[in-house]
Amino acid sequence: MPDDDRQQPLPPGVVDNHGHFEVDPAIMTVYPQFATDFEVDRIVKGRLEYLYWVQRHFADRVLPPHAEEPGEA
Amino acid sequence: MSGTVTREAVSELVDVCGERRVVVAPQGRLIRAMVPAPFPFHRWADEAPDVVVLPETTDEVVAIVKLANRLRIPIVPRAGAPGVNGGAKPMRGGIVVDTKRMNKVLEVDTTDWTVTIQPSINMLKLNELLAPYGVWYPDDPASYPVSIVSGRVGTGGWSLLGSRYGHVRDNVISMEFVLPTGEVIEVGQGGGRKIRHSSTGYRLKDLFLGHQGTLGIVTECTLELYPRPEAEFPAFFGYPSFEDGYRAMQPFCRSNLATLAGVILFDERKVEYLRRDDEAYIPEPESLRSIVAVAAYGSEGEVAAARDRLMRIGAETGGRYLGEELSELDWASRHDRYATPLHGRSRSRAVHMSWHCEDAAITYSQLPMVKRRWHEIADRYVAEHEVFDNWGMFFYTNNAYKGWGDFLVEIDIGVWEQRFDERSWQAWTQLKREIAQVSLDAGGSISACHGATREGEVDLIPVELKDGQFDLMLKLKRLLDPNNVMNPGKYLLDRAYEEAERAR
Numbered sequence: 001m002p003d004d005d006r007q008q009p010l011p012p013g014v015v016d017n018h019g020h021f022e023v024d025p026a027i028m029t030v031y032p033q034f035a036t037d038f039e040v041d042r043i044v045k046g047r048l049e050y051l052y053w054v055q056r057h058f059a060d061r062v063l064p065p066h067a068e069e070p071g072e073a
Numbered sequence: 074m075s076g077t078v079t080r081e082a083v084s085e086l087v088d089v090c091g092e093r094r095v096v097v098a099p100q101g102r103l104i105r106a107m108v109p110a111p112f113p114f115h116r117w118a119d120e121a122p123d124v125v126v127l128p129e130t131t132d133e134v135v136a137i138v139k140l141a142n143r144l145r146i147p148i149v150p151r152a153g154a155p156g157v158n159g160g161a162k163p164m165r166g167g168i169v170v171d172t173k174r175m176n177k178v179l180e181v182d183t184t185d186w187t188v189t190i191q192p193s194i195n196m197l198k199l200n201e202l203l204a205p206y207g208v209w210y211p212d213d214p215a216s217y218p219v220s221i222v223s224g225r226v227g228t229g230g231w232s233l234l235g236s237r238y239g240h241v242r243d244n245v246i247s248m249e250f251v252l253p254t255g256e257v258i259e260v261g262q263g264g265g266r267k268i269r270h271s272s273t274g275y276r277l278k279d280l281f282l283g284h285q286g287t288l289g290i291v292t293e294c295t296l297e298l299y300p301r302p303e304a305e306f307p308a309f310f311g312y313p314s315f316e317d318g319y320r321a322m323q324p325f326c327r328s329n330l331a332t333l334a335g336v337i338l339f340d341e342r343k344v345e346y347l348r349r350d351d352e353a354y355i356p357e358p359e360s361l362r363s364i365v366a367v368a369a370y371g372s373e374g375e376v377a378a379a380r381d382r383l384m385r386i387g388a389e390t391g392g393r394y395l396g397e398e399l400s401e402l403d404w405a406s407r408h409d410r411y412a413t414p415l416h417g418r419s420r421s422r423a424v425h426m427s428w429h430c431e432d433a434a435i436t437y438s439q440l441p442m443v444k445r446r447w448h449e450i451a452d453r454y455v456a457e458h459e460v461f462d463n464w465g466m467f468f469y470t471n472n473a474y475k476g477w478g479d480f481l482v483e484i485d486i487g488v489w490e491q492r493f494d495e496r497s498w499q500a501w502t503q504l505k506r507e508i509a510q511v512s513l514d515a516g517g518s519i520s521a522c523h524g525a526t527r528e529g530e531v532d533l534i535p536v537e538l539k540d541g542q543f544d545l546m547l548k549l550k551r552l553l554d555p556n557n558v559m560n561p562g563k564y565l566l567d568r569a570y571e572e573a574e575r576a577r
Binding site: 047048051052062064066 | 213302305308353373377381384394401404405409491
């Protein structure tokens, strides 16, 4: 196949790093330095929700490390 | 290249699949040149396929393969491509056959307990579809939510739950397969599509599990089904040293529990890395330097009994139970390691890195030696190159349906891929070569899960498969793929044709 389609001009903010297109690092100079409590809470809750969702794909329930009632198992 | 994708060839592909399922746009081709394994970004454009096709039926796959064989065009099957070894990555351009649209469930047999599928269905989605029947397909790689059955066939992969439920080779009962010449065959255990064990003929099925796209394209699979587990019990135990954790592993692995699905040992460098760079790490005392994780699956009564024995073994071996939160959630995260954003250190500075892991199969007695030598190698390269970071080691049970014997040994290396240049890429391949040599020195195998097809380690394939095994691979490759069109360049299989040429 001809390489014409690889020779098109890059849009603003995109650089060609050895044939790999990436966002121009020059425009990424501001990094988030902190997250609010709300954001942290949301991230943690989202992660827990996801992990329990994954777990449910593998078994109906997870047993605790001890028998739940006297005489169980 | 052994062939050229001309406009006429693309036109023929459009005749087979239609215009919308033939991709020539650069973004569609470039993305299918890469895999999550450390990738030579500086050569990305050179490694892209010329065209991508997305067939939906066996007949379309046959037509594509026949075209490639007739025109001598390299052709590479690709599924989800989460493999960290690059089997799905074309080495000579050509046609990439992206099979992701072949994702239909053809039959759920609740009498003989099989499911027959077009093989490019994802395991998570398959299990969601199977759930109403109360059955389950247990293959569980670290890429569970994103990998695809046909890719698992291509790599012959390992499963986290293999000590309870077996690995891919144990749970694929039979397959429909398109050979490199376009011929369609059925392979299984003997003749019956749903027969699990047969003594008729050769065991040809195994030839097509782990072929890395070099022997054809799987177009249908019949898979084993299991009762969905009523319960699971994961438990993590902390130990003061690697040696303590290593010794504790044996009683867990030999616990005589049929529900034991897997045992994982973390070394001290792994714990150190998690403390250092894993935001989800649950703080533990500094005295904790090694972890043994275990998990049991099955009926609730059996898992409850296993739980009691595993907790007792943990206490008897001096382990400190690390709590329900860590045990449940860390175990759950092991079904999906690809969802974790990763960073590491370069000269003490935090940077985004890609994850690479080696995955040798090593016997228990050799684990300490391999650990020591792999860390020596990794540390030497980390000191010399800013693009690498040593993220420690895991040791997983590797034996199907039993927890003892050999282990999947993983060293995780952080790689700052976007800083790769030819010098660091060559260092990377040399690192892999040295790691693989240690595995062979230990009497092990280079790969327990991913396949050993990448630059560096692949050089040692003829060494591992000595005493005629590699020579037989070459003969089989040439027999089944006379024109070397199917994933050419992989596994050093070009030698099959070079030797034949010399003999002429």
